[in-house]
Amino acid sequence: MTRAKSESDRVMPGPDQADLASHDDDSARESPRRRAGPQLKKGPWTPAEDAILEAYVKKHGVQNWNVVQKDTGLLRCGKSCRLRWANHLRPDLKKGTFTKEEENLIIKLHSKMGNKWARMAARLPGRTDNEIKNYWNTRIKKCQRTSTPIYPAEICLQASNEEQHESADFSFSEKLANDLLHGNGLYDPSSTWGDFIDDQEALPYAPQLPDVSFSNLPGLYFESKNHGFMDQVNQAEVLKESEISFPWLNAAINGTFDGGHAFSNGNFSNSRPMTGPWKMELPSLQFAGSDPNNWSTYSRTWAAQGANFADPCMRSSAAMASAKFEHMCMIPGNSGQLEEPLPEAHAVSSAENQQLSVGSSSASTGSPCDAMVETSELHFLERDPNLYALVNSCSPASPLCQASPDELPCSDFSSASPVFVSDEPTITQYEKGFLLPHPEDSRADAFSHWNAMPPIFQ
DNA sequence: AAGGCTGTCAACCGCTGCGTT
DNA sequence: AAACGCAGCGGTTGACAGCCT
Known part of the structure; x- marks a missing residue:
């Protein structure tokens, strides 16, 4: 749709109008925590305000935005000034629609x-x-x-080609994420995991698997509004698939258990150091009840399911989602946000061997795994022999399964920091050919709109 | 012509990281 | 080390305009 007015033509409300609006705004949206001081305006900026702000910034530069209000008399908070400048008044802004x-x-x-x-x-x-x-x-x-793909094939191909030029290292995670993106209406069902690994022409346009998959992929399924994930997935097969398709995953879990290494951040790192914290967001799973002390039951329940996935990629994706979910959710004693939804998971244990219906609520609502998991609690494998067996059955042919714990893309579990928040990167080395993305390139939210996926997921 | 729907834009809010005290 | 303040980020919402029925 084309707008009738360009950005620059957009009619700003006149001062009177804006003032009226802002008064309404203030009375309706006054924050109780607002500090004492002049009543600050909200709502659209007037040209006069713009002029004041522009003149001030041109004269003093961009410094402390809170000072702007004091110095200019503008009845706008610093944040508002900063936003206005950054989004509208900056001289280098390009106006108009995107090319x-x-x-x-x-x-x-x-x-x-x-x-x-x-x-x-x-x-x-x-x-x-x-x-x-x-x-x-x-x-x-x-x-x-x-019901069209979010990532058009041609764009993906282009990105694929460019990335191959940009990086000499073939990113395993990129391949994997590519696999996942195939589920985004671009998936080639003829592709197998072997092809996936071998096919250098595969699309690495959606790299940064770990973050993608773990924080968002579950939502791919769980947030499906029309079908319960568990209605379709053979969880045992899913887990098995994870061994085949995601050896690093199992290896990582193995590393967690065996060598004190794990993907404790929910992220993997390549040779570049990991910077900054990482928060993992997990799917919103809504159960009728829960066993607050036994998340592992969930994994067993999943493993007991008996449906089939139609295609390997979906299974692969599901496997990751599954494994990650288990990885996180089976951790007993999680603090913080996890505790609240725990009771919901109780139904899982009591409903073993029954098909689970997975809620479709947004991932932002009280997910059991919407938590920062404490590393100190990561002994979940020990508490679930089934999962332990599963993760230890990792294919010996897979590079990562052969890797020593030190080579695994895992952080030190002895850290007291939350599992999925990393302050200090510890992962630097991977099996050759399985480099994982730099966090800064990680698409933490790339799949945040999976509920908008084409019919393949609906 | 009117009302509903959709797209676009601007702005606010809450949260987080980081630097300073 | 803790508290505080600021900057920045991402999610969300509301207003408005155009299109469609």
């Missing part, structure tokens, strides 16, 4: 980064994170409505 090239770039970047709008904006000169975010959200809606 086709920019759109393609956004799609490509999103396939690599996920919802890292600011980072994407840095790659799009003159564009703001807000613009990109709005564009993407609109795109998501559109794709959802039309």
Whole structure:
């Protein structure tokens, strides 16, 4: 849809109008925590306010935004000033709709980064994170409505080719994420895992598997509004598949148990150091009850399921989701957010061998695994012989399973920091050919809109 | 013509990381 | 080490305009 007015033509409300609006705003949205001081305006900026802010920034530069209000008399908080400047008044802003090239770039970047709008904006000169975010959200809606792939094949292919030039290392995770993205309407059902590994022409456009898969892939299934994931998945097969298709996963878990190494961040690192914290978001699973002390039951229940996945890639994806979910959710004694939903999981244990129906609520609502898991609690494998057997049955042919614990993409479990929050990267080395992405390239949210997936998931 | 729907945009909110005290 | 403040980020919401029926 084309807007009648360009950004620059957009009619700002006049001062009177804005004032009226802001008064309404203030009375309705006044924060009780607001500090004493002048009543700050909210709502649309007036041209006069813009002029004041612009003049101030041109004169003093971008420094302490909270000072702006004091110095200029603007009745806007520092945050509001900063936002206004960054998104509208900056001289280097490019106005107007995105060009086709920019759109393609956004799609490509999103396939690599996920919802890292600011980072994407840095790659799009003159564009703001807000613009990109709005564009993407609109795109998501559109794709959802039309059941079209979020990542068009040509874009993915392009990204694939470029990445092959950019990196000499074939990223296992990228391949894997590619696999997952095939589920995004782009999946080639003829592809096998072997092909996946061997096929250098496969699309690495959606790299950074660990974060992708673990934080978001579960939602791919769990958030499906029309079908319960568990209605379709043979969990035993899923777990088995995980051994075949995701040796590193099992190896990682193995490492956790055997060598004190694990993917404790829920992320893997390549040779570059991991920087910054990592929070894993997990699917929202809604059960009728729970056993607060036995998440492992869940894995057994899954393993007992008896349906089939139609294609290997979906199984692969599910396997990852499954394994990760188990990995996290079976950890007893999780603190924080995990405890609250724990009772819901009780039904799982009491409903063993029954098919689970998985809720479709958004991942943001009280997921059992929406938690920061304490590393000190990661002895879950010891408590679940079934899973222990599973993870130890990792294919010996897989590179990572042959790797020593030190080679595994795992962080030190002895750390007291939360499992999925990493302050200190400890993973630096991988089996050759299985390099995992740098966190900064990780698409933490790339699959955050899986509920917008085409019919293959619906 | 009117109302509903959709797309676009701007802005706010809460959270997090980081630097400073 | 803890508290605090600031900057930045991502999610969400509301307003508005255009399209469709």
